[in-house]
Amino acid sequence: MFDTVLVANRGEIAVRVIRTLRSMGVRSVAVFSDADADARHVREADDAVRIGPAPATESYLSVERLLAAAARTGAQAVHPGYGFLAENAGFARACEEAGLVFIGPSADAIALMGDKIRAKETVRAAGVPVVPGSSGSGLTDEQLADAAREIGTPVLLKPSAGGGGKGMRLVRDTAVLADEIAAARREARASFGDDTLLVERWIDRPRHIEIQVLADGHGGVVHLGERECSLQRRHQKVIEEAPSVLLDEATRAAMGEAAVQAARSCGYRGAGTVEFIVPGSDPSQYYFMEMNTRLQVEHPVTELVTGLDLVEWQLRVAAGEPLGFGQEDVRLTGHAIEARLCAEDPARGFLPSGGTVLRLREPEGDGVRTDSGLSEGTEVGSLYDPMLSKVIAYGPDRETALRRLRAALAGTVTLGVQTNAGFLRRLLAHPAVVAGELDTGLVEREVDGLVATDVPEEVYEAAAAVRLEALRPRGDGWTDPFSVPSGWRMGGEPKAAAFHLRVTDPVEHTPRGTHTVTGDRVTVTLDGVRHTFHRAADWLGRDGDAWQVRDHDPVAASLNRSAHAGADSLTAPMPGTVTVVKVAVGDEVSAGQSLLVVEAMKMEHVISAPHAGTVAELDVAPGTTVAMDQVLAVIAPTDDATEETA
Incomplete structure (x- = not known):
């Protein structure tokens, strides 16, 4: 066994x-960029190298x-994790040439299975069914x-390279093929x-089933x-579980054997995953999609x-070392479900977010596991993948695992x-999910009913309670009556304090319930119902949901609207980097025309013209880093567009 491994x-x-x-x-050696100098993985490793x-x-x-970091620290092996260089044949080969053991398959196996086109041809020759395509x-x-x-x-x-749904495009209309190919x-x-790129037949309402394989060098x-x-969004997995309720023992054995043959076809070594697309109406008709030559994000459910x-x-x-056990020794016991x-x-619209983790509470307890890289004070930026942690629940059966995972997500505070x-908590309570009637399009079809867009009144009530508490006088002695939030006024009846607040749209909220503010908790009672929130700065959280409740200045907002009268400001929908600018100041644009592309956490977002007009201002260029809601451009509408908007 190795003495030192670089991660x-x-x-x-x-x-x-x-x-x-x-x-x-x-002994573990972590590596870090300047953005991660104080990250949790750096603190938990035995050594760390910038x-x-x-x-x-x-x-x-x-x-x-x-x-160079491996050489400096005397590491004998490198574990690539997943993402970054985990499936990079050049990196595996470079490790070998440097005298390091790459903890994963050979460079040849990575190159073969990393090319989806060659991979399909290889496993087809080994007798594994594949999806029809180019x-x-x-x-x-x-x-x-x-x-x-x-x-x-x-x-x-x-x-053909990579995975994780990046670059994938579902095309139902041949008229948009050119644009979709360019974007992919x-x-x-x-x-x-x-x-x-390659192109494959799309199977409507499919299920995504993957088989974990393990191979030694003997x-x-x-x-x-x-x-x-x-359960996926934009081809990205959000919930995974083991085992699948779809498969019976015979199908499980057949798919498992197909996965083993796929691994043998490329001389695989280590842990890997063979992914299949399965028609939900006929699980016996399964097709090889690809092989991930690394550890998977969802490996905890198999563990x-x-x-x-x-x-x-x-x-x-x-x-x-040899495995030391055979297929007959593998037993699946209980049920496990993971949420990303x-x-x-x-x-x-699920746009990437960022900021500093002000308050963190990660679930634990019987049957609950959390794999996380977070700690309080962690700065979440736009440079890396948006996944922060994974919450996994285990139980003797699927019902128990589901219940434990919903409770764990409700107790998660970030x-x-x-x-x-x-x-995720609402998704796990959806009747189709509870019944195990899944397909890769379920989340997209049901997403509107799973997203909480309205802000509950008790959120504003809790935010007002925090502000009232901050205004209350402290200490003994004389108190200026104008500083007390009692509503007292000279020559008039007391008027209840009102607060101008904003989560999305501005509201004026007058507290009407009772409340208690203690440390990082706020409890309010409205209409006989008690609500408890976690809080940090201007953030409130409950049952996995969170709201940033800002103070709203209606006068300043009115002045800002006046400054931009007759024009529309386009703002950044997320913190990120401008990668494409298609217009210049003075250009005439049409309604819906693509103007800019902002990228964050490997996701592209197209900024389009809200109406016909002229580019009056353009405040960014390719490579510009932008904050959420930062003004990117201003489009002065034409007279027709103004009338249409009115």
Whole structure:
């Protein structure tokens, strides 16, 4: 076994790997960019090395700097986690050439399975069924469009490199193929440095089932059962569970054997995942999609139902040990479900969010596990992936696991950064989810009913209570009556205090209930119902939901509207970086025309013209870093557009 392992990653996965290294008595070395100098994974490692400035291209994606850090600290092996260089064949090969053990498959296996086109051809030759789609690599835009028309819509455009849903586009109308291919290439190039695409038939209402495999360097290959990953948004998994309620024992065994054959076809070594698309109406008709040559985000659910530590087995296999157990020794016991906690705002279309974690409370207890890279004071920026942590629940059956996970999400507090915890809790209570009637489109179909857009009155009541408490006089002695929020006034009847507040739209709120403010808790009672909130600065949280309640100045707002009379300001919907600017000051634009692209946490957001007009101001250029709600451009409407708006 190794003495020292360098963890070439950050956030929750780095913390997770370090935990197993510590339990095995192996010294851990963390790496960090300037943005992560005080991050949790840095504090928990035995040693840590700075590898560069905040941009990932100059730090976490720098092979040269990672290898130098390994050499400086005497590391014998490198664990890549997931994301960044985890599926980069060049990095695996560079580690080998530097005398380091790459904790994962060989560079050849990564290259083969990382190219989705070659991977499909390889596993097809091994007898594994694959999704019908385009053939060959390096297809031009026109060749991709021709293949899509030949297959027939709907089709799915997919990058040949990478994963995680980045660059994927579902196309139902051939008229938009050119635009969608261009967008898919752009995102694939930004995410993976490779814009090669393929096109596949889209299977309506499919289920996404993946099989965990484990292979040693001595010819031993086993599968550890399946994970159901059908609950997705924009092709990104949000909830995963093991086992799947869809599969019976015969189908489970058949899919498991297909996954083993796929692993053998590329000479796989270590932990990996073979992903299948499965028609919900006929689970026996499953198709290979791709193989992820790394540890998966959702690996904890497999660990909980098998009792195996997958990171430990990655280390043992990389050190040359045989598995020491066969397929007949693998048992699935109980049920586990995982929810991905991300820095995103469901009420704003799931746009990435950011900020400083002011108050943190992560769930724990019987049957609950949290894998997290967070701590109070953590700065969540726009440079890296939005996933912050994972909350996992285990139980003897699915009903128990669901109940425990909903309760755990309700008890999750992450104030200062907007997250999807409340949305996930509501999703897990949806009747179709409870019944196990899942498909990859369920979340998108039901999303409007799962997102809390209205701000409950008790939120404003709690915010007003905090402000009232701050205004109350402290100490003994004479008190200026004008400083007491009693509503007292000279020559008139007392008037209850009112506060101008804003979460999304401004409101004037007059407290009408009773309240108690104690430390980081606020309790208000309205209409006989008691509500308790966590609080930090101007943030309030309850049951996984959070609200930033700001003070609103109606006079200043009115002056700002007057300053922009006759024009529309376009603001940044999220903190991020402007990557594309398509217009200049003075340009005439049409309603709905694409003007700018803002990117944050590997997500692109197009800023379009709200109406026809002229670009009156343009305050950004490609590469400009912007804050949420920062003005990007001002579009002066034409007379027709003004009348239409009125």
